[in-house]
Amino acid sequence: MTQAIRKLVLLGTGLIAGSFSLALKRARLVQEVVGVGRNAANLTRAIELRVIDVASHDPAQAVQGADLVFLGTPVGQMGALMAQIAPHLSAHCIVTDGGSTKQDVCDLYRQYLPLQLSNCVPGHPIAGSDLSGASAATYGLYEGRRVVLTPLPETTAQSLALVRELWQACGAIVYEMDALTHDGVFAAVSHVPHLVSFAYMNAVLAKDNSAQCLDFAGTGFRDFTRIAGSHPDMWRDITLANQSAILADLKSNVTQLQALIDLIEQGNANELTAYINQASQARSAWGKKRSNQ
Amino acid sequence: MTQAIRKLVLLGTGLIAGSFSLALKRARLVQEVVGVGRNAANLTRAIELRVIDVASHDPAQAVQGADLVFLGTPVGQMGALMAQIAPHLSAHCIVTDGGSTKQDVCDLYRQYLPLQLSNCVPGHPIAGSDLSGASAATYGLYEGRRVVLTPLPETTAQSLALVRELWQACGAIVYEMDALTHDGVFAAVSHVPHLVSFAYMNAVLAKDNSAQCLDFAGTGFRDFTRIAGSHPDMWRDITLANQSAILADLKSNVTQLQALIDLIEQGNANELTAYINQASQARSAWGKKRSNQ
Structure with missing residues (x-):
């Protein structure tokens, strides 16, 4: 039985992160979802659609007390976000992402979250779409789709297993390989x-x-x-x-x-x-x- | 009013030629269609589906008395067919084709039908499909599709106009350009x-x-x-x-x-x-x- 997440924080509340949230909600594996983003209209829409429960513009504040942080922005924004959240993460908080390249994202984890590497689980859900934004998020996006996890050498088996089980609960087929x-x-x-x-x-x-x-x-x-x-x-x-x-x-x-x-x-x-x-x-x-x- | 064809001969009775025949039949622009091919099962199927009225294995005999001959085989087989039919074409018979390259087909017309060039109208209907054979032929294949005609300098305006009107009657949009x-x-x-x-x-x-x-x-x-x-x-x-x-x-x-x-x-x-x-x-x-x- 996968451990339920009390507080999930989405950094970037678009199609990828939003669909992850919806699937976990349907699987009753998450209690509260906080969505962080720069676009107020998108966050409002995300609340209306129950993709998130709470909206925030402040990553540092949002991640406080979180059990899981999902980086769902373009890779280019992830470094700055990691730097902002680093001092505010709980010791047990797992950090994962949906970036479509992985060597560079692994480097960002090393650079900005050096003390949390055991909790970091780089990932890549293969579910592209022409659509974007929270309103494109759907419950079934990951049903039968592939998700690749590229754990760091420091990633613990426990962190990896949790992220794997959450994706499986979304209906995804999970693979593991190194970032290279x-x-x-x-x-x-x-x-x-x-x-x-x-x-x-x-x-x-x-x-x-x-x-x-x-x-x-x-x-x-x-x-x-x-x-x-x-x-x-x-x-x-x-x-x-x-x-x-x-x-x-x-x-x-x-x-x-x-x-x-x-x-x-x-x-x-x-x-x-x-x-x-x-x-x-x-x-x-x-x-x-x-x-x- | 387009002049109706009394006898149309298809050399090669697949998707392209078969769909041309069906569209002309529906437009009541053709009386009799003779299908020539090497594959007996395909010809039988073509008769069952009313794509053709008569089947033949002999191009030379089939084209006798024809008003229009349509070469619907791969381009590689067209030269040999032209050579076979050349002595048997009526003086008024129009010859056209569905080959997807045109400089080489124009060369074949010059080589094998030098005395009939005024009646030759090289053409290319743009209607590819994964399917092949007479059983893939459909009435509406050319509806709204493009057909390019690449007349020879010797092609008469009358021959060109007839082929153009027949394709238009199939629902196609007809363009003209040189083969190059x-x-x-x-x-x-x-x-x-x-x-x-x-x-x-x-x-x-x-x-x-x-x-x-x-x-x-x-x-x-x-x-x-x-x-x-x-x-x-x-x-x-x-x-x-x-x-x-x-x-x-x-x-x-x-x-x-x-x-x-x-x-x-x-x-x-x-x-x-x-x-x-x-x-x-x-x-x-x-x-x-x-x-x-």
Whole structure:
């Protein structure tokens, strides 16, 4: 039986933190939720929707007496928040987060919460959405979704187990890996596709007749470039935060494109078929494994 | 009033040709449809579904007395078919096709039907689907879809007008451009996205932990790589058929990726934001123009 949280504090009260709160409330695993944020309208909406019980603008005051603090802001704001809350955390308070890069967040824990590392459980719930804000929070967001925890060497088994059990109570499937592995995996299957899609769009825009080209773009283009419409500031931050893993994979994409260009220039039909076939087989197998996506 | 076709012959009786036939039948613009194909089961199914009225294995015999011949096979089979039918076409018979590359198909018309060029109307209906075969044919496939016609200098206004009106009767929006422009446009927004997606998949597969990476791939990956699951033979043919336009655009993608790599290596946050912003704005504008795709 998972121990219930008396006081949960959300630093940042958007989709990710809000849905975490709603799921824990439904599971009766939390008594009081305090939401901290800079946007008053969003906090008011969060109270109306019962995502939080109490709103606050002051992280330092809010975390006093908390059992669990969830950092749900963009990673770029987490360091300043950690610095603010550090002197006010109870000795037993667990700190976790929803940041989508983990080596940099682990560094922030080390820098700003050096005395609390045994209670820190870096995490990454994989549940992106185009929506944001407290009003986008839903009870079932984490049902069947993956959550990756990347514990620090100092994180105690007890802290880790609590965060794991809370996510499981939200319906999530919890994985553990080190932050380096995490960042490599997400560079490969999330960050780099975004960047390749941005680069592709800019290649189209560099054409003299780009407007005519875009006029004839169909469903293949639509799907391939959907992620190219993502938020620039968010993706600049992710890109710079996960620089080394991303650079390695982007260079590997250049190598692959160069190999493909060579095959086409040689008119090497057999090798070209094999090249496409390898990609196509792997993509089809992935889709089947995920029930025909 | 569009002149009705007494005898339409489909060379290749799959989704594209079959849906053309169904739409013309519904518009009462065709009296008899003969379907030619190598797959007996598919032809039987085409008759059952009233996609065609008569099945044949012999292109030369089938086209006798035809008013319109539609080449609906992969481009790689079109040359041999043209050679077979050339001596048997009536003087008034219009020949058109559904090939997705056009410079190479125009060359085939010149090579195999040099005496009938005034009646030849190369075309490209933009209505891809994962499905294939006569049983995938539907009445409404071309409703609101684009069809590009790339007339030869020899094509008469009358031949062009007839094919244009038939496609319009299918509900399609008809455009005209020369074959070179067509191939450039579709390299940019269809062929190259497929190839970049293949290259990306192969970059993931080249990683030591590719299985682990694919395990954490989410909706961004799903959409970005959907076209990577496309048919290898079909895409080898398209790639080799449209080599020069494709090579130019692939090289432009390498240039863009290299520029992006440089920005990341420099940690140039402002330029990186501007780079992503340009792509993101353009993609969002495209999506809005197409009613939020």
